[in-house]
Structure formats: C-alpha cells, structure tokens
Amino acid sequence: MARRALPTVAVVALLALLPISAHADDTPGVPSGTPVSTPVVPAETPADTPDSTPPSTPPAETPAPPATEEPTSTPTGTPTDQPTGQPTTQPSLAAEALAISLDQPATTWEDRPMTFTGKLNNGATNWYLSLWQALPSGWTLRGATQSTTGGAYKITYTPTGPIRTTFRVVVGPKFYGTPAMSPARIGTAQDRRIVITKPAASYVALTGVAVTGTTVPAQPGLEVVLQDLLGSGAWRWLTSVKTDAKGNFRLPFPDNFPSSRSVRVVSRGVPATAVEVSASAYVVVKAGLNPKVYAVAASMVPKTYRAGCPVGPSSLRLLTMNHWGFDGLLHKGELIVRDAAVQKMITVWTANLNAKFPIRRMTRVDVFGGSDVRAMEADNTSMFNCRQVTGDPYSLSPHSYGYAIDINTVENPYLAANGVWYPKNGLAYRTRTPARPGMLFAGSTLTKALDAQGYFWGARWAKPDYQHFEPK
Template sequence: MTLDKPAASWEDRVTVFTGRISRPITGSYITLWQRVPGAWVLRGSARTTAGGVYRFHYVSSVPTTSAFRTMIGVKAETALAISDYQLSNIQDRKIVLNTPAPWYATLTGASVTGRMVPAEPGKELALQSYLGRGRWQLLSIATMDTAGRFRLRVPDDVPATRTVRVLTRGVTQPLMEYSGLATIVVKAHLNPKVYAVSAAMVPHTYRAGCPVRPSSLRLIQLNYWGFDRKVHRGELVVRDAAVQKMISVWTSTFAAKFPIRQMRRVDRFGGSDIKSMAADNTSAFNCRRVTGNPYALSPHSYGWAIDINTVENPYLAANGVWYPSNGLAYRNRSVSRPGMLYASSTASKALVAQGYLWGGYWRKPDYQHFQPK
C-alpha cells in the first residue's frame, strides 16, 4: 500500500492524508498512525473507496514534524500491508502582535494591530484585557482582512495601563489561538487642535454686522473630563487672540479633572443661548443680545467670554429671571456639588490668571460667566 506525502499544514487545521492499496478492494479497513517517542499512536480509521483509494483528515493541536504511516487493519503484527512512513510538517499557527507605541493620548484611537498566519479572511478575533486572578475582560471584536491583518480598538476614554491579548473566536477552546501579551498605556491628555473658522461653520451664531468676523475666530477642539469620569472631546469657538489663553486655562482645568457636562459650539443649538444653557453646555462665541436684556450686545459676540456648566452655574438676568430654568436648584451656593464654580475652583483661578473676571461676584450673579476685564 502507498501513502502520499501530505502537504504542509497548520496546527488546528486539517491535514489530509491520501493513498491506495495495490489490490483495489472497496471497503478495506485502513488505519492512520503517528510516530511519537517510543511508540506508534492510532490517529484515525477509514474505508477504501473505488480503486482502493483512501483518505484521512487529521487535526493536530500542536505544531510538529512527525512520521505517519497507514496499514490494513489495526495491528502491525497481523496487518495485510503497511505503508512506508511519510513526514508531515504541521506548522505553528500564530497571532502576531505589532509592537504598540510607548503610550497613547486619550481619544486618539488607541488600538492593537497585528497579523494572523495563516490568514483566515473574515474570521473574528477578540481583544481581552487581564483583570488578575485568571480573569479576562472582553474589550473589542474585529475581523481580519485577506492578508490576515487586524486592528482592535482599545478603550481610550480613561487613562489606564492594560495587559492585553488577542484570540480567535467561533471555535472550541482546544482550537483557540492566542497571541502573546502586550502592554497598552493610555494617558490623559488635553490634545488641543486649532482650526480656522468659516462662515459656514457658524451659520447661527454669526451674522452681518457682528463685531468679529469668522476670519478672526478659531475653533479649538480639546479633551475634557465628563461627569461620568471619562474623557470626552469638546469644541469652543473663540477669538483668535484668545486661543492660547483658553488652552492654558483648559490645561489646568483638565489636569484638575474638573467635570464638564458637554462642550459644543452654540450653532449645534441653532444659536439659541436658552437651549444651550438648558443643555448644560460650555461655550464661548455667540453673536447675540444679552439674554434677558435685548438692548445690550453680549460679550460673547466678541469671542472672548465663556460660560461653563450652565445648569450647575445659573445666571440671574437683568429682567430678574434665573436661567436656565433647570438650574434653579443650584442657586444655593452653600451646598457644593460637582461642576459648580467658586472663586477657588481651578477653572476660575486659571481664567482670572489670564485676565478674566467672574460674573459670580456681580450684584445679579452670573455664576457660569467669565469675560476679560
């Protein structure tokens, strides 16, 4: 009987063994044997088909180069025929991780990348983080491309140092493939970016006749700490000359982890200061009249003034009305709660150091408001 040399294969993948017997008896009982130190071990059985042909499908859980042979029957002493042995090369199936960066800034798209060999296009992979005591947490799932490459996102909205690994999904435990370990470090970072402003970017907060044109404004995108103790991305539209002052202020505020509810340009609220305040929005530029006083132009029209956490820091308007209406519970400043501003708050001190004054000192207090002297 003959045994064909099998093609090179991979651990956890099928290795195919084929051969035939010289007397083409259909239905002959054939067994497959593997040589291990000190013995031959039975690995499978099959029956011959037309022409005396037989075929085996064998899966090895480990990479190895081993000798295999076949025989008619199950005992070498009484076998009607035994084939010569053939060497089978079962290669190491791997998930190889690329070396991660030394660290990643929050909200910059931290991820684990690598390649699986051999490639299994469309196969799902999972990223896990080690929690200690043998416990792992699922972080993300992705599929590999036609070349076996993959990218798995790492949560980067909180600073953390994680030990991670990648493994195959959709297979039983013995067939899972695991990568080596990698360390991913995410650090809290303000990561400010400054952009020019066009009229199309401020369709509701700018209009002809405003004291500052869009060309003199800048959009700052930066990170801030939310009330959920996670880092979020925000945006402020300010006067060009105020950019460095704002970056300095928010660098201090971010380092202190002062919580911000949200930070969006007022155009997201149709230019409405009332809606922006009700949404507890921190914002700067808005060419408008003073809320509660239609005869005065707001300092926000110049791109210098800023309002912070408008619900936690309400405003008593000239007409005697407190804004926003959902911030009335915060008029009592003797009970300190997250997001409230005081003279001792990091944001307050940072803005004062940049030449701003705080509306909290006014006869009609505006606890949310800061503007240059």
C-alpha cells in the same frame, strides 16, 4: 535488512490461529472512523514483543521488529481459509515482495485534515491499513481504512496543534510485526494563530485607540473578540468584530478614561478545538488635553454669526480638546474662540484637566440655534456668540468678540439686568452652599487659571454672574 519470503503454508496457519475480528479488540484507540466491517488481513510476520519502547525520535527508516528468525517468503494473496463473506479474489505476488507506498502529504494548518494516500503493490482490495505517527513516547495510531480498487487507500487525520513529525502506513492493525510498512513521510501542520500588532508605549485618551492585527493564515469573515484581564484573573469581553477580506482586524479599545491593562484577541464562532488565542499585549491610555485648532468658515457658525458682527469667521478658531465629565469619563469638547485667545484657553483647560474639574457639555452655541437661553439650560460651556446681552437688548454681549466664556451654566447661574435668574433649571444653585460638583468658587482651578490669563470673574459684580469670565 532485506526480508525473505514467508511460506504460504505458514501464512495460512497463522491466519487460522488469529481470527481477523481479534485485531480491533487487541488495538485500543482505533479512531471512530475505522470501518466496522472486518476486512481480510494478511498474517503478521512472526515476531516477539519488542524488548524496549520505541525510540523517542522518529526513525529515519522502517524499524525492523525483533524476531527469532527471518521470514522466508512473502504472502502471495488472500489465504484460502477465510471467514464467510470475506473477499476471496486477490492478486498474486509470486516473486515480488509485499510493499505499500505512501505519498508525501501536503502541508496543512493545525485543526485542518491531513490526507495520506498510497497503494498496495499487489493491488489487493479490502485490506486493513493503519496510519501511525512517531511521538517521543512511541508510535501512535492515528487512523485506519481499507484498500480499494487497485490497492489504493486514503486516510485523513486532523492534528489539534502544529506538528512536523514522521508518519507511516502499515498493513494490519499493529505497527510492530506488520507484513508491510510504507516509507517514512514527514507530515507538517502549521500553527494557525492570531497576531496582535505591538501597541505603542502609550496613547492619549479619545484618540481612537484600537487593537489591530491579523489571522495567519488569512481568515476573512472570522469573528474575533477583544478581552481584557481583570484583577481576579478572569478575561472580560470588551468588543468584537469580523476580519476583513485579508484576515485583518481592528478592535476599538475603551479610551475614554486612563487605564493600563493586558488584552488578548480570541476567535469566536468556531469549534472548540479550533479556537485561537493571541499572545497578550499591554495597552496604556493616559488622560491628556489633546488640543486641535482649526480655521472657522461661515458655514460652521450659521446661527451665531451674521454680517455686521464685530468679529468675522476668519478671526475665529475651532478649538477641540478633552475634558472630564460628571460621569467620571473623558469627553471631547469644542469651543469657537478668538484666534488671539487660543493659547490662553489651552493653558487654562490643561490646568482644569489635571484638576479633574467636571464639565457637563462643551459645544458651539450653533447647536442650540444660537439661543443663549437654550444653551444655558443645556448646561453648556461656550464662548463665541454674536448677540445682545441676555436680559438687556440694548447692549452687545462680550461673547460677540470671541473672548468671553460661560462655564457649567446650570451649576453657575447668573442674575440678569432685568432681575431674572438664568437658566431656570439652575435656581437651586443660587445659594452657593453646600458646594456641589461643577460649581465655581474663588479657589477653583478654573477660576485661578482664568484670572492668571487676565480674565475677570462675573461673580464679583453686583448682579452676580457665576458662569461668566471675560478679559479685564
């Protein structure tokens, strides 16, 4: 509906009745950024209080406030009855109706400022302008400022969540009854979020399980935290990393034991209002042998192989696999084994993993300089080592062929041909009772699995060797 100009006398009379300082008092919720000085405010168009609450959806056009009669004229400038100290020079609008423009605000992200700009068509300065957002509950004040040179203004508002709603700027501190209102503009703040890549149905332990994802928009250098959900309902911090140049992240997931748990990723080091929490994901880790077989080069066995040994590197294989440790966690071990025995070892150690029999350590003897004694004292489980029999320098050890295996050497010591028990830190285990973790017996899963593969257990010799198995 077209507005008719309000007579200048009426404007002066209304302004004299309503002091400018009352505007702030009558308008709760004015943001802290509102100027504290009281600018000159054009008189409000006479209007009754609306009979009903504003519409639940943003109006497409400027809502017309209820009024008993139409305005008949438009303010032509600042009234002459002004409080002391207020601006006294304002442009005149003798023929043109008072209007205020509102530029289309740029799309932003939640928790980032949205900027609203425009100008008064009369070029007035120091006029009080307020920003309003349409919500289902009605129009809500979002900010205020004063017009500057040429009637220009700028108001910023930071939404706390994603939005796509209507905004208007009005003259004065009240939405209804304002003498001028801007066109409606749609303000959009997109959802900033952390997105987790959907995990696989399950993972095998010790395979480098990780929770990956990205930030939207890309936020390089942002610290993100991986959390898991406890039975109490609380979220526990597991680990944290910083996003890369493209906002991507990779958070290592504890995969040294079987587990199934809900996880999420949370941003850290940002204001509380800017913290983002991803959707939760479910990660499943299962125990598995995960055997890998590799060729062996001479450089891999520098201390356990030398020219003249009965088996060369080309006939050996490096077998890596998972095993249970004494700490109740899964560990990755390695054996240098004869090529023809690889499949037998995989069968044996699969059975052992399922039985959860603990292994202290499993690594090549080269780590110990090729010394069988040092390897035994370290409680190491191993196979290939081209050497003489410990305690008998005249015999070649069965380990020289890559078939024999020693297991948990401290918990399973042996009596050498020279009558000495090895290793010295395993003497407490010469007596086989009581049974303790890591000790082998005839009924042990490992013993039975090796026997099924054609191995003989050294514990049955006259000089018992509880750690040793070799082909029959």
